Amino acid sequence: MSEKIGFIGLGNLGLPVATNLIDAGYTLQVYNRTASKAEPLVAKGAQQVTQPADAVTTGGIVVTLLWDGAALENIVTSSGFLEQLGPNGIHISMGTVLPETARKLAAIHEQHGSTYVEAPIFGRPEAAATKKLWIPYTGSQQAKERVQPLLKAMGGQGIFDFGEEVGAATIVKLVGNFLIVSAGYSMREALSMAEKNGVDPQAIVDMLTQTLFPAPIYxxxxxxxxxxxxxxxESEIPLKDVDLLKKTAQQAESPTPISNFLHDLLSTDLN
Structure with missing residues (x-):
């Protein structure tokens, strides 16, 4: 591949996603706050840089996969990032943030002549490594057409277009994560009850996931x-994402009785 891609954020999910890009033939310029996490990619030929802006090529594509909205804003507003990206540059944001954060950053990019594409990821690190991610994405049509091959190379087994209104793909991500956490806690409670009553939980899972609930999460x-x-x-991700859904719902004056309860459960589990 001739185009050089910037990649910022090499955590548990970012590393396998970036590795997929290298394995697909892309040349990467990578940045991570903890520099040592880039070593596996450098061994594969990636160029490691010391500042976020140095991962950006003018008019090119840069990918971020960061912990939260604050980390994302810090990168976008860091010295030289937007100036270096410049006209025709595209920023693919793959982390989970508030929709209002995505919209705010999209507007800032537009002011600099670049384009913000949101493409949050559904999938655990092992799913990324085996290229079994699901990716909703939103942004300008021209930018989406340009980045679609990258999303597939990153491990997207399914890419879902949610239009040009930034914020939509983020809402899809928040809804999906909320349903995943809800399912996880419901299964934990139900299977514990079954086992304490002498019924094999694995047998229940085998039956129900072949009949009523034949879904990957179940x-x-x-x-x-x-x-x-x-x-x-002990991950803090479920609590963070349920909190984001609650805030988004409250802004729209949408009731959140179940997410309130989940938030309390998650907070208790982490304490």
């Missing part, structure tokens, strides 16, 4: 719970 999380493996572990 299959994978149900198996983990039946095997006494906690799907969420």
């Amino acid at each position: 299959q994978s999380y149900g198996r983990m719970i039946a095997e006494k493996s906690e799907p969420f572990g």
Whole structure:
């Protein structure tokens, strides 16, 4: 591939996604706050840079996969980032943030002649490594056509277009994560009750995921719970994402009784 891609954010999900790009033949310029996390990519030929703006090519494409909206804003407003990206440049944001944050950043990019495309990821790190991610995306049609091959190369087994109104793909991500957390906690409670009553939880998972609930989340999380493996572990991601859904719903004056309850459960589990 002739185009050089910038990639910022090499956490548990960012690293396998960036690795997929290199394996697909793309040349990467990578930045991560903890520099040592870039070593596997450097070994594969990536160029490591010391400042976010140095990962950006004028008129090119830069990908960010960051923890939250604050980290994303810090990168976008860091010295030289938008100036270096410039006219015709595209920023693909793949983290989970508030829709209002996405819209705010899209407007800032537009002021600099560049384009913001939101493309949050559904999938755990192991799904990224096996290229089984689901990616909703939103942005200008021209930008989406340009980045679609990259999204597929990153591991997107399915790319879903939610139009040009930035914020829509982020809402899809918040809804999906909320339903995933809801399903996980419901399965944990139900399978615990079954086991305490002498019924094999794995047998229940096997039956229900072949009949009433033949969905990847019920299959994978149900198996983990039946095997006494906690799907969420000590991760702060579920709490963060449920909190984002609550804030987004409250701004739209949409009721949140279940997400309020989930938020309390998640807060308790982390304490």
